[in-house]
Amino acid sequence: MHAWPASEVPALPGKGRDLQIHDTATQGTITLAPGPVARIYVCGITPYDATHIGHAATYNAFDLVQRVWLDTKRQVVYVQNVTDVDDPLLERALRDNQDWTELAERETALFREDMTALRMLPPQHYIGAVEAIPGIVPLVERLRDAGAAYELDGDVYFSVESDPNFGKVSNLDAEAMRLLSAERGGDPDRAGKKNPLDPMLWMAARPGEPSWDGGSLGRGRPGWHIECVAIALDHLGMTFDIQGGGSDLAFPHHEMGASHAQVLTGEFPMAKAYVHAGMVALHGEKMSKSKGNLVFVSALRRAGVDPAAIRLALLSHHYRADWEWTDEVLAEAVARLERWRAAVSRPDGIPADDLVEEVRGALSDDLNAPAALAVVDRWVERQIATDGDDESAPGLVSRTVDALLGVAL
Structure with missing residues (x-):
């Protein structure tokens, strides 16, 4: 599966700072200092309602991570999946009387268009769940053969008790986990499971649903969590720098994925930092497909809103x-964009060297984008109110905003 085209990232003078970021697992701020290559995995969309503002907010956060790392002169290996077969996708296709593959392809294409318009840097590896199945099957077989998984009426479940570190990503108690499991795609009340929290690794073929050859597992399709594990291990290995996504993925998705990977490899942790973006609401409720209260990037673009x-x-x-x-x-964002563009359109201006370092400092401090915007706002106010004589300043500000914030002025 191909991603989307990359926008050019301008080079800035000097060098950026190492990223300090909040880690869900430790509930504290840690400093990430990767080697020459930084590694990040961000969970992608299930392509049936792309791309709403909640999606965009999440991918914007991890785009900033990439930009901070690139500014430190590191290479970045960024991996993102597409869950292009899953119950919600199949349910939406059935509801709308559509072929599920056509629905997935159309929504994935729209997602690419939106990411391009928003100037999100693309992943080097953009992998669909379907194309990952040949790599998923042997992982499930290994877990089963090691006694970390078991069969139930043809389905294969992972035993959370096989991982002594289970629970260390979300730090939730068993009751909270059970409630979230039921809410977020699990089946804690299914009879016959060894533990209500055990997640499905391989779903045996159901009538009228797509299935694939699973070797000794029989025909079926993969569970949600093992999909990301297979892709991450294949392209990043263990102990990569950041596992990212929305805050609703901390449990069960990232918790379960970490356990799968840790049992498979015998290593801990799967990622050095688990980083989660907040939720976006509309009319007082979290944006969600189930509520239908979504604002789409594509609709805003069609209405003439500048990305x-x-x-x-x-x-x-x-x-x-x-x-x-x-x-x-x-x-407010439209007005800010107009002010910024007016300020950098002047032939000269007030010096901006301090601005570069202040924006770097804000973003290296747990991606404090609002503080970075305030830095630029202050320069813009002085630029508009004062006659400067630094011919390089407007261009430097424009390049800084582009390189670090992803906004083309």
Whole structure:
């Protein structure tokens, strides 16, 4: 599966700072200092309702991670999946009387268009669940053969008790896990499971649903969590730098995935940091497909909204915060974009060397994008109010905003 084209990232003078970021597993801020190559895995969409503002906010956060790392002169290996076969996708296709593969392909294409418009840097490896199945099957077989998985009416389940580190990503108690499992795609009440929290690794073929050859597992399709594990281990190995996604993925998805990988490899942890973006609400409720309260990037673009303004609206909220999308949020972003563009369009201006370092400092401090915007705002205010004589300043500000914030002025 191909990703989307990359926008050019301007080089800035000097060198960026190592990233300090909040780690869900330790509930503290850690400093990530990768070697010459930084490694990140971000969970992708299930392609049936792309791309809403909640999606965009999540991918914007991890785009900032890449930009901070690139500014430190590191290479970045970024991997993202597409869950192009799963119950919600099949249910939507059935509801709308569509072929599920056509629905997935169309929504994935729309997602690519939106990511391109928002200038999100693409992953080097963009992998669909379907194309990953040949690598998933042997992992499930290994877990089963090692006694870490068991069969139940043809389905194969992972035993969470096989991982002594299970629970160390989300740090939730058993009852909270059980409630979230039921809410987020698990089946804790299924009779015959060894532990209510055990997640499915391989679903035996169901009538009328797609299935693939699973070797000794029989025909079926993969569970949700093992999909990302297979892709991550194949392209990143263990103990990569960041496992990322929305905060609703901490449990069960990232918790279960970590356990799968740790049992398979005997190594701990799967990722050095588990990083989660907050949820975006509309009209007082979290944006969700089930509620239907979604604002789509493509709809905003069709209405003539500049994608740079959409991106500034996302950047105006800290990535870990839960926040609400409103007309006022967008209007403020549009006005900010106009001010910034007017300021950098002048032939000369006030010096901006301090601005570069201040933006770097804000982003290296747990991706504090609102603080970075405030730095640029202050320069813009002085630039508009003062006659400067630094001919290089407007261009330096424009390149800084482009390289570190992904906004083209």
